[in-house]
Amino acid sequence: MPKQVLPQAIVTGAGSGIGRAIARRLAHEGFAAIVVDRAAAPADETVRQIRAEGHEARAEILDITDATATQRLVDSAPNLRVLVNNAGIFDVKKFNELTADDFRRMYEVNLIAMFTLCQQAARVLPEGGRIINLASRAAFGARNYAHYAASKAGVAGLTKALALELAAKQITVNAIAPGVIMTDMLLERPDGVAELAAEQPTGKLGKPEHIAHAAAFFASPFAEYVTGQVLIVDGGRSVGGTAAF
Template structure:
């Protein structure tokens, strides 16, 4: 099948972890995936994995805070149907040591860059287009990274507002809020994994594939009556409250 006949999907931060799993799932679902990432090596590996599985993909290396680069990304996306805003940053700071610069950088990457990409994509997405933003369960409250919590709460609020803005164009906008997911970043904290596992109602941690499945639900054409929603994927931990993990 020629590449131009396939709908395309942009996944930011797709060079590893959750973003890679989303790219793989959308490739399996019939999209030509545009793998956008700051890491050339990571993006190339994701494209290799997709190609190995028989899916169409190409890499775009960019900094999502560069509006000119993201506009070029959108302009180069033939037959664009889906935008998944997965790229973001995370670090821990106790409140006393947080600086205004910490807040600005977190907002610039996690919220402002996402807003810019959404605005650029919304101008070209057709009726039936899909935008999915990665939030975080931390958006509902967590200790030791107030700047991250604030940025992701902003993503959640923006997702709901944008859903109303784009409803008349029949473009849905939803969010997925992961809980504790087994990514490389989490594995770096190996000494605390068992404690995290024991805090989960089902006694297990999530995988990037769990998040990819949630994104795929929102992208599915049959989900056209679902918009402005934030789906928490955390194994049920938030049922008893969304306090810190």
């Protein structure tokens, strides 16, 4: 019998954390995961984990700000059905210390690269294709992350605009806005993990798997009538106020 051709899902920034969890979950849901990262070793580890679970995956090493490289990526996925834009950068800097270059770099990676890959993928995604963007609850306001918060607010706006423009092709575009999730990026923050957990209504921090569950929903047939939405996954923190990230 010929080998089954699986629908493909591109997940950027999938070498660790949220991206790795999403790639593993989508592979479990029947997608051939295309694991995209800047570094080979973490991407290869994600692929190893997926294959060890009996699923299909391959790694693609590239910089998402390189439009030529991302076009090659899309061209290499003839059965593409889902694009997950997870890759991004983050740093801590007070507003008065920010420079225009800080803003440009944050937008270049977190928003412009995402726009470019959305555009490239939208040209080949079939009817029923899915685009899932990673925003952040920080978009609603955060101290010492003005450039990051602004870039993620841009992700939310881009998601809604694309949802309208791609609706005629039955391509849904949604975003997930994580709150505080236990990832390597979190550990780079100066705040104590225990203090952060205490600020959450649930009394605990999120796990990458919590975001992966949301991504799996948006990629599933159950979400075919859901588009242009930003799903906040933050343990209820946004209900209690948005004064801090």
